[in-house]
Amino acid sequence: MADETTIVLYLFKRLHQLGIRSVHGVPGDYNLVALDNLPEAGLDWVGNCNELNAGYAADGYARIKGISALITTFGVGELSALAGVAGAYSERVPVVHIVGVPSTLSQKSGALLHHTLGNGDFSVFANMSRNISEVLVTLNDPTIAARDIDRALKACYISARPVYIALPTDMVLKKIPSRGLDTPIDLSLPINDVETETDVLESVTKIIYEANNAIILVDACAIRHRVVEEVRQLIDKSQLPAFATPMSKGAIDETNPRFGGVYIGDISRPDVKQAVESADLVISIGALKSDFNSGGFTYRTHTKTTIEFHSDHIKVGYATYPGIGMKSVLQKLLATLDFNKIRHSESAKSDPPALVNEEYGKFSGEEVTHSFFWPFIGKNWLQEKDVIITETGTANFGILETRFPKGVTSISQVLWGSIGYSVGACQGAALAVKESDPSRRVILIVGDGSFQLTAQEVSTMIRHGLKPIIVLINNDGYTIERMIHGEDASYNDIQSWKHTKILETFGAKEGEYENYVVKTRKEVEELFSKGNTFSKADKIQLVELFMPKLDAPRALKITGKMAEKLNAKTE
Incomplete structure (x- = not known):
């Protein structure tokens, strides 16, 4: 019938x-x-x-x-x-x-x-x-x-x-x-209690007007619960300095002069740490304070001077308003705030951190180090609307030192942290991009150890004609584990693979794939250059990028020591 x-x-x-x-x-x-x-x-x-x-x-x-x-x-x-x-x-x-x-x-x-x-x-x-x-x-x-x-x-x-x-x-x-x-499924959010929401709006407005150097701190749940557009408007209209966390990388337009960097507690760069922790008001949106997302629980912000916006509750100082969702509150704030009354302090502004090669002298002048690579691709190679997937490990921490062009989407798994996640996630993301906006490049950056867990999914990418750029960091094993414990332990070693044979082995046809091997900074500069054939991403490509075994991003080195200390804690 x-x-x-x-x-x-x-x-x-x-x-x-x-x-x-x-x-x-x-x-x-x-x-x-x-x-x-x-x-x-x-x-x-x-x-x-x-x-x-x-x-x-x-x-x-x-x-x-x-x-x-x-x-x-x-x-x-x-x-x-x-x-x-x-x-x-x-x-x-x-x-x-x-x-x-x-x-x-x-x-x-x-x-x-x-x-x-x-x-x-x-x-x-x-x-x-x-x-x-x-x-x-x-x-x-x-x-x-x-x-x-x-x-x-x-x-x-x-x-x-x-x-x-x-x-x-x-x-x-x-x-x-x-x-x-x-009839489409009703996807509208639960309606906030009017009286409670009004009280929240009055309290939040009063505190914002009284602040002398407020900042906005955006976290993962701002993305997950779909308030990125409200956040963008709040930053633009208030002109307050705005900071991301590792899990919200890409949620803020990093070309916006009000973007101050990534806050990770004590792991933050000094200028970011100073700007966030000296603020007399932190407007926190979608916070998810896990260990790796908060610098090992080293946030130096104070409850009394923080407003927290969440999907199902709002916190204003020590007061909690359960059942009040942030999307409606943010929309009403945007409509009612007198942005001329918001004060700005020069000390609360944070210029983008200098993208420098901090450890140029530690390794040979030709080796590709993390402190060289991550700032380089942000400044010289990434382009607007890229989708970049980074693996649990060095890539997740390295990407924090990369300044994104406008509209870049970053996918990582900071909280769950399952090694091998990024290869499967790349297949799914690349397919979604193919369906919605094929003009976007999809870039996967994964370590050799993580790649071995889920490498088969490259076969699925080939099967569906997906064209990601796969940057495979060959640093001889589980570097993130080495940074936590066992630098030279055998359990952090892996079997070496012939990575440039992977695409062919999984059935990529001649002329529809390309392999590259990069071992020096000069080769990075030549390959990761805007406008060349490689950067057009018109076929699936794999870059085997060699890095020193015991080199790691700045944030990972600090986090690794924190994690080891936390794991050994008995009281």
């Missing part, structure tokens, strides 16, 4: 309505019939090399598109994806995890099926996902399936966290009314 559809098509068409065009995952017998229906809903199947990579890729896709979908099979498939899904939960990334599960009849009878623990318990794997899912639903009742789908998808989008949807094999093609598809 025209007014009916199937449960699976209702779900897939809802994904399409949310802007998803490609679905990541790995096929398995409990999800195969569901996968047959993807084309009818206008969705493409990615087909990843394994479920862990698929989880990372869905994370990267969502950071570009705003939401993503991942399909795995019961037990063996879904468990393989969980580290990726947990990372999305930790980092506040909306991923819809759809799991094909055995039929409701098999579950009721406790059948001894493959992919089970052999004990008749079919809920055990869903329960494992419960604590890393904002909502968990099982579509085992056609009368409420549409409602459960809409509820889960809304929760995923608004909470910016994964949800888990179990789809039994005998429910896939069950008929349900299709009329719900005529």
Whole structure:
């Protein structure tokens, strides 16, 4: 009947309505019939090399598109994806995890099926996902399936966290009314209590007017909960100095003269540290004060002189206003603040840090050091609207020393910190860019150790005609671990690979890929130069960039020692 559809098509068409065009995952017998229906809903199947990579890729896709979908099979498939899904939960990334599960009849009878623990318990794997899912639903009742789908998808989008949807094999093609598809899912945020919000606005306005040298500190949840545009307007209209954190790199236009740099507590550059910590008011937006994001918990800001904006509460000094979301408050502030009343102090302004090669004399004059490379690419090679993915390790810390052109999107995993994340995330991000704005370059910077965990996903990039520039740092092992403990320990060593054979091995065709080997500063200057063929990024390219084994970015060296000390702490 025209007014009916199937449960699976209702779900897939809802994904399409949310802007998803490609679905990541790995096929398995409990999800195969569901996968047959993807084309009818206008969705493409990615087909990843394994479920862990698929989880990372869905994370990267969502950071570009705003939401993503991942399909795995019961037990063996879904468990393989969980580290990726947990990372999305930790980092506040909306991923819809759809799991094909055995039929409701098999579950009721406790059948001894493959992919089970052999004990008749079919809920055990869903329960494992419960604590890393904002909502968990099982579509085992056609009368409420549409409602459960809409509820889960809304929760995923608004909470910016994964949800888990179990789809039994005998429910896939069950008929349900299709009329719900005529009305888009209501993605509006909960409405703030009017009286409480008014009180917040009055308090915040008074404090801002009284401040002599306020600053704005932008963090990860400003990106995740979609207030980047409000933040941009606040910076432009108030003309207050604005600072990012490692997790919010790219959220602020770094060409804006009011951008002061990256604040990481005691790890910050001295001028940034002075500007933030001398402020008499910190307007903190979307704070996520994890160890690596806060310089090992070394923030020197004070609760009394801080206003914190969060997705579900506001803090003004020591007062907390639960249930008051920041988006509405920021929009009302932009509409009501008299920006002429906001005072500026010269001491609160922070000029961009000098991009200098700090350690030129430590290594030979020709070696490519971190202190040379990261400032260099920011000044000479990156371009507007680039998408740059950096791996947990040296790249995550090195990128902090790179000044971005306007419109650059930075993807990293500072909180969850799963080694190997960036390769999968690059595949997902590159696919999302191909769908939305193919003119953007996608750049992956990953270490040789991390690359070995998820290298297979380069195969998926080739399969889908994606064209990232992969900069593979060859520094002979797990440098981030060496900086924390065991500089020369064998457990931080890896087997050397022939990296320039990777693209060919994974099936890239002649003329559709390129390899480069870079060992000197002169070669960096020649290759990473605007306007050359390499920089056009018209094919997939891999650069093997050699760096000294024990060299590391300034911030990582300090953080490594802090982490080792924190790990050894007993009281």
